[in-house]
Amino acid sequence: MNGTQGPEPRSAHSRPIQVSYAPQSGPAPMAGSGRGRRVAFGITATVAAAAMIGVGAVSWAHRSPAAAAQVEVSSTSTTGSHHPVSTPPAGTAPVTLVAHRVPAAPAVPAAKVNCNVKKCIALTFDDGPGPYTHKLLGELAAAKVEATFFLIGGNVGHYPSLVRAEVAGGHAVGNHSWSHPQLTLLSSSAVAREVARTQTAIHHAAGITPTLMRPPYGAVNPRVLGVLGQHHLSAVLWNVDTEDWKNRSVSITTQRALAGARPGAIILMHDIHPTTVQAVPGIIKALKARGYTLVTVPQLLGHPVAGHKYFNR
Numbered sequence: 357m358n359g360t361q362g363p364e365p366r367s368a369h370s371r372p373i374q375v376s377y378a379p380q381s382g383p384a385p386m387a388g389s390g391r392g393r394r395v396a397f398g399i400t401a402t403v404a405a406a407a408m409i410g411v412g413a414v415s416w417a418h419r420s421p422a423a424a425a426q427v428e429v430s431s432t433s434t435t436g437s438h439h440p441v442s443t444p445p446a447g448t449a450p451v452t453l454v455a456h457r458v459p460a461a462p463a464v465p466a467a468k469v470n471c472n473v474k475k476c477i478a479l480t481f482d483d484g485p486g487p488y489t490h491k492l493l494g495e496l497a498a499a500k501v502e503a504t505f506f507l508i509g510g511n512v513g514h515y516p517s518l519v520r521a522e523v524a525g526g527h528a529v530g531n532h533s534w535s536h537p538q539l540t541l542l543s544s545s546a547v548a549r550e551v552a553r554t555q556t557a558i559h560h561a562a563g564i565t566p567t568l569m570r571p572p573y574g575a576v577n578p579r580v581l582g583v584l585g586q587h588h589l590s591a592v593l594w595n596v597d598t599e600d601w602k603n604r605s606v607s608i609t610t611q612r613a614l615a616g617a618r619p620g621a622i623i624l625m626h627d628i629h630p631t632t633v634q635a636v637p638g639i640i641k642a643l644k645a646r647g648y649t650l651v652t653v654p655q656l657l658g659h660p661v662a663g664h665k666y667f668n669r
């Protein structure tokens with residue numbers, strides 16, 4: 357947006373967007389359904405325009421879709437917190453825009469990972485970018501592992517350099533709505549706004565347009581899927597829930613990830629919790645020891661179809 361070098365711009369709105377949620381009745385993702393058809397992962401890479409989107413950080417109560425009636429844990433992102441990174445000049449290719457000292461993970465081209473042969477598994481991280489995302493990117497790069505990040509649009513403007521670092525590191529970046537509502541409770545036009553605003557924010561930050569959407573709480577229905585399809589998005593759910601947002605425990609998060617691991621699985625975690633980031637190196641090491649190849653969701657699913665939902669390969 358401009359060529360200045362300096363601190364990442366503060367939001368024009370210093371107060372967080374407060375989002376409250378009525379009790380939900382959304383469907384819990386069920387393991388084993390939604391096998392992906394194999395099609396191309398069509399992110400649109402363009403020259404990045406540095407984002408200086410005036411947005412507030414998002415707060416929300418995170419609730420497991422598989423346990424809607426269970427205790428809520430408030431998960432509040434840091435308001436106005438931002439990394440002392442540089443705003444890149446406009447017109448620079450995204451790969452050059454990484455202000456963090458995150459070594460780029462050697463990208464494994466999707467075509468070279470044959471998940472029909474390999475024991476593939478995908479780590480996914482929701483609700484960022486956040487204060488711990490930078491550390492996680494370093495851990496992933498050190499382990500030479502690519503993951504998938506589903507971003508809250510309202511947080512993207514606070515950490516645009518992290519979004520670029522995710523893309524530059526070979527990770528897949530998807531849409532996780534603007535403000536984390538249960539989409540099934542919204543009108544179709546409101547769903548479309550949540551989706552489109554986040555698509556725009558991610559594109560402004562990193563020059564890509566996601567083709568994957570993780571609906572908050574895993575709540576989708578045919579109507580929501582129809583809106584996602586109109587935006588060329590596939591719904592990516594999960595079949596391994598670490599419940600890291602609830603247990604906030606390195607050991608429990610690790611245990612749940614490994615207990616659920618199976619070929620083709622999609623593991624749900626959240627990079628806004630320090631315990632999760634601490635757990636990741638051990639999870640990766642253990643999965644590799646069991647013969648898994650850790651891949652992005654596009655690598656795992658091949659060519660997910662817009663408007664369809666997927667829980668695993």
Ligand SMILES: [Zn+2]
Pocket residue numbers: 418482483532536572573
């Ligand atoms: Zn979420």
